[in-house]
Amino acid sequence: DTAVSQTPKYLVTQMGNDKSIKCEQNLGHDTMYWYKQDSKKFLKIMFSYNNKELIINETVPNRFSPKSPDKAHLNLHINSLELGDSAVYFCASSQEHGDISHFGEGSWLTVV
């Protein structure tokens, strides 16, 4: 049973489209995150939610909008996709804020 699951795993889409990535964790953790890993493999935090409340919002274009309907789910919606949005997006969770113990398998987004 996967602790942190993301869908879809692969996504190829055209510039200008809107897409969503979903994440669910079954660990009972209070905090969930979105990280972006670029082509140089650098992992950068985008957002963090604690019990459905947004607590970290990095300098991310407002085309990216996270939503947490409950503490087990964190979704990422991206409007007007650009070529530079191509990356791997990882969802993660932790019990203590910041101490990430589990990552999802990643969502490979390619914008063409």
Next chain:
Amino acid sequence: QKEVEQNSGPLSVPEGAIASLNCTYSDRGSQSFFWYRQYSGKSPELIMFIYSNGDKEDGRFTAQLNKASQYVSLLIRDSQPSDSATYLCAVIPSNTGKLIFGQGTTLQVKP
């Protein structure tokens, strides 16, 4: 100055040797330090965390923390080809709650 710095490598060691991976961080007040392993095409996996100065051992892995020098390292004893991966150092700077990653060091263990 980057918040967390690692040498990107690759670091190449023969099988059975000790691999030493190093990381420096910029925020002197940082309290929590982590090492993750990431195989190509996979997600990061937590290997170890360390909060106090000194050494922490777990199997073939030892994490070392020196807060005065703002330096954290990971030693892998008896390196195996299956240890070949990218090792990510991560730090939570003081009062941020944000886990900040270094760029990772690629380790190659040659049979």
